[in-house]
Amino acid sequence: xxxxxxxxxxxxxxxxxxxxxxxxxxxxxxxxxxxxxxxxxxxxxxxxxxxxxxxxxxxxxxxxxxxxxxxxxxxxxxxxxxxxxxxxxxxxxxxxxxxxxxxxxxxxxxxxxxxxxxxxxxxxxxxxxxxxxxxxxxxxxxxxxxxxxxxxxxxxxxxxxxxxxxxxxxxxxxxxxxxxxxxxxxxxxxxxxxxxxxxxxxxxxxxxxxxxxxxxxxxxxxxxxxxxxxxxxxxxxxxxxxxxxxxxxxxxxxxxxxxxxxxxxxxxxxxxxxxxxxxxxxxxxxxxxxxxxxx
Amino acid sequence: xxxxxxxxxxxxxxxxxxxxxxxxxxxxxxxxxxxxxxxxxxxxxxxxxxxxxxxxxxxxxxxxxxxxxxxxxxxxxxxxxxxxxxxxxxxxxxxxxxxxxxxxxxxxxxxxxxxxxxxxxxxxxxxxxxxxxxxxxxxxxxxxxxxxxxxxxxxxxxxxxxxxxxxxxxxxxxxxxxxxxxxxxxxxxxxxxxxxxxxxxxxxxxxxxxxxxxxxxxxxxxxxxxxxxxxxxxxxxxxxxxxxxxxxxxxxxxxxxxxxxxxxxxxxxxxxxxxxxxxxxxxxxxxxxxxxxxxxxxxxxxxxxxxxxxxxxxxxxxxxxxxxxxxxxxxxxxxxxxxxxxxxxxxxxxxxxxxxxxxxxxxxxxxxxxxxxxxxxxxxxxxxxxxxxxxxxxxxxxxxxxxxxxxxxxxxxxxxxxxxxxxxxxxxxxxxxxx
Numbered sequence: 001x002x003x004x005x006x007x008x009x010x011x012x013x014x015x016x017x018x019x020x021x022x023x024x025x026x027x028x029x030x031x032x033x034x035x036x037x038x039x040x041x042x043x044x045x046x047x048x049x050x051x052x053x054x055x056x057x058x059x060x061x062x063x064x065x066x067x068x069x070x071x072x073x074x075x076x077x078x079x080x081x082x083x084x085x086x087x088x089x090x091x092x093x094x095x096x097x098x099x100x101x102x103x104x105x106x107x108x109x110x111x112x113x114x115x116x117x118x119x120x121x122x123x124x125x126x127x128x129x130x131x132x133x134x135x136x137x138x139x140x141x142x143x144x145x146x147x148x149x150x151x152x153x154x155x156x157x158x159x160x161x162x163x164x165x166x167x168x169x170x171x172x173x174x175x176x177x178x179x180x181x182x183x184x185x186x187x188x189x190x191x192x193x194x195x196x197x198x199x200x201x202x203x204x205x206x207x208x209x210x211x212x213x214x215x216x217x218x219x220x221x222x223x224x225x226x227x228x229x230x231x232x233x234x235x236x237x238x239x240x241x242x243x244x245x246x247x248x249x250x251x252x253x254x255x256x257x258x259x260x261x262x263x264x265x266x267x268x269x270x271x272x273x274x275x276x277x278x279x280x281x282x283x284x285x286x287x288x289x290x291x292x293x294x295x
Numbered sequence: 296x297x298x299x300x301x302x303x304x305x306x307x308x309x310x311x312x313x314x315x316x317x318x319x320x321x322x323x324x325x326x327x328x329x330x331x332x333x334x335x336x337x338x339x340x341x342x343x344x345x346x347x348x349x350x351x352x353x354x355x356x357x358x359x360x361x362x363x364x365x366x367x368x369x370x371x372x373x374x375x376x377x378x379x380x381x382x383x384x385x386x387x388x389x390x391x392x393x394x395x396x397x398x399x400x401x402x403x404x405x406x407x408x409x410x411x412x413x414x415x416x417x418x419x420x421x422x423x424x425x426x427x428x429x430x431x432x433x434x435x436x437x438x439x440x441x442x443x444x445x446x447x448x449x450x451x452x453x454x455x456x457x458x459x460x461x462x463x464x465x466x467x468x469x470x471x472x473x474x475x476x477x478x479x480x481x482x483x484x485x486x487x488x489x490x491x492x493x494x495x496x497x498x499x500x501x502x503x504x505x506x507x508x509x510x511x512x513x514x515x516x517x518x519x520x521x522x523x524x525x526x527x528x529x530x531x532x533x534x535x536x537x538x539x540x541x542x543x544x545x546x547x548x549x550x551x552x553x554x555x556x557x558x559x560x561x562x563x564x565x566x567x568x569x570x571x572x573x574x575x576x577x578x579x580x581x582x583x584x585x586x587x588x589x590x591x592x593x594x595x596x597x598x599x600x601x602x603x604x605x606x607x608x609x610x611x612x613x614x615x616x617x618x619x620x621x622x623x624x625x626x627x628x629x630x631x632x633x634x635x636x637x638x639x640x641x642x643x644x645x646x647x648x649x650x651x652x653x654x655x656x657x658x659x660x661x662x663x664x665x666x667x668x669x670x671x672x673x674x675x676x677x678x679x680x681x682x683x684x685x686x687x688x689x690x691x692x693x694x695x696x697x698x699x700x701x702x703x704x705x706x707x708x709x710x711x712x713x714x715x716x717x718x719x720x721x722x723x724x725x726x727x728x729x730x
Binding site: 041042044124125128129130131147149150151237240241242243258260 | 506564567701
């Protein structure tokens with residue numbers, strides 16, 4: 001087979017995914033940028049061109065800064081409970097614990113097969129600050145639970161916890177695979193030399209499994225924000241007064257609750273830019289230090 | 296090898312067979328089965344979850360489908376109440392489609408009639424049912440019909456009527472040494488709640504907080520405040536409006552005797568016996584009754600001292616959104632069935648909504664026996680003369696105005712900022728929105 005026809009065949013193979021990618025990701029992306037310059041309510045036949053007005057009113061709205069801050073806080077919390085903690089746990093399970101590994105694996109992965117809507121509703125019931133089981137137990141020892149769903153700050157933590165129900169198990173399994181790829185001889189040698197566990201983790205395990213680690217890190221940031229949409233929508237609808245909203249939910253609310261598609265599209269475009277910058281920084285400064293086994 | 300090929304062939308044939316069956320199942324599903332192919336299929340959109348009359352919707356539709364010769368109704372549940380239904384209707388319209396009959400919440404009267412095309416029920420009757428020309432006049436009170444009118448005329452027919460009532464946990468009131476017949480004014484509600492908190496350690500009151508401010512508006516109205524003027528200008532940040540919200544904020548923030556929670560969690564707390572009084576729609580009656588393990592009763596919505604109680608009518612009206620003539624005709628046939636005395640009675644029994652038709656409450660085949668058995672409904676029936684239309688903010692920014700009201704509620708109950716400043720800011724913001 002000649003080189004040219006081989007080349008065409010490879011394009012042919014890539015075509016199906018390219019078409020899907022273009023129709024469902026690239027085109028809507030371009031259309032969103034286009035909509036961000038218009039004033040439109042989703043059904044009216046006329047779309048009015050307003051230039052940069054949507055962006056201007058976006059930056060004049062104090063809600064934007066609140067939501068940016070929330071988005072950032074969500075990222076930090078999610079990184080701790082869905083990236084750092086499963087990493088640590090994967091290490092402990094692989095190199096520290098001796099018995100019951102398989103059982104732990106299953107137990108820790110199990111919650112991530114439950115739908116997030118179901119998970120959210122379960123949590124709302126369990127954590128009901130007045131009549132939920134936890135509230136009743138605490139009441140017995142004289143502690144009143146705070147009304148978390150209407151307390152700024154706290155609501156972010158609880159919604160992140162609900163999301164971890166879904167994300168934790170998956171990240172854990174992926175990280176475990178990464179960690180278990182490290183030759184056990186290296187760890188054994190370190191143990192023989194009486195290197196403390198925290199140094200083994202930070203100086204051997206973390207660098208040697210960094211290829212998987214970086215994948216989970218990015219996924220936690222990007223996907224976590226999308227996952228957190230569900231509990232926001234089910235539990236608080238962004239309230240109280242936008243204290244639990246993030247950029248993705250706010251864009252949804254602007255478009256499909258208030259029908260301000262222009263504003264929503266402007267916010268979505270801004271979100272896209274922000275994440276592009278984040279990813280760029282990540283590639284620039286972190287990616288180089290990643291260790292790929294076998295390279 | 297040959298055997299394996301054969302086996303492969305057999306499983307291939309089987310697979311094709313399954314696919315064919317599946318596909319043909321789909322097509323016949325669309326035509327609603329053999330023998331019914333000539334039936335007009337219409338969609339009825341409602342917001343009634345299983346705890347709020349969803350089962351009754353299914354039963355009514357099933358019964359109608361069995362009786363009707365030429366119409367088949369498909370009921371579609373829309374989550375997130377009337378707002379959710381409006382959103383789905385938007386999306387449907389954007390896709391160039393529309394259901395035949397929809398439930399529209401009172402607060403969306405203006406928004407709905409401005410943005411969607413509908414069939415005036417008077418026109419529907421004149422066109423498809425000329426024998427029953429005076430159907431509306433004969434069966435509905437004029438002030439009830441008025442709830443579903445705009446400047447151009449009748450948009451739909453009132454269907455689910457509700458008003459907020461005060462549910463009492465009699466056991467808790469008794470334990471706190473309070474009058475079991477409940478408070479007679481909002482000032483007394485505050486005292487009651489405080490006593491319950493101090494004597495029993497439980498919360499005194501929860502006022503519903505869904506994605507609308509219906510109950511909070513009832514509070515302001517019952518202190519003599521006005522929400523908007525006839526011309527559509529927001530005026531709720533008046534002395535009376537601020538006073539009403541102040542009492543509410545004090546209970547939540549200062550006394551800590553009232554709860555500030557999303558709706559489902561708040562109602563759940565009352566049903567589990569952890570809250571003394573619950574201010575929510577009468578439509579929650581069945582839900583409360585089914586779950587409560589204590590003596591529970593209702594009293595009409597209280598006024599502020601020296602003022603008159605006013606209750607915004609909650610619930611929905613039905614509007615015909617079908618576009619083609621045969622769909623419209625079918626929609627009217629189904630609507631007429633829903634407004635029959637028996638169907639209305641069934642609807643009330645399942646939901647606790649007050650019937651909009653005049654003759655249902657007293658009629659033997661209506662609700663007479665039911666009301667005798669369910670005195671909780673009486674509180675809502677007794678206050679129907681105090682019913683006023685639910686504020687529908689005018690213009691294209693109506694939904695945003697409602698969102699601003701919700702945000703202010705969160706600010707006030709969260710304890711950040713004074714009531715008067717928050718309400719005045721909100722009022723100014725709403726009046727600056729483009730109409």
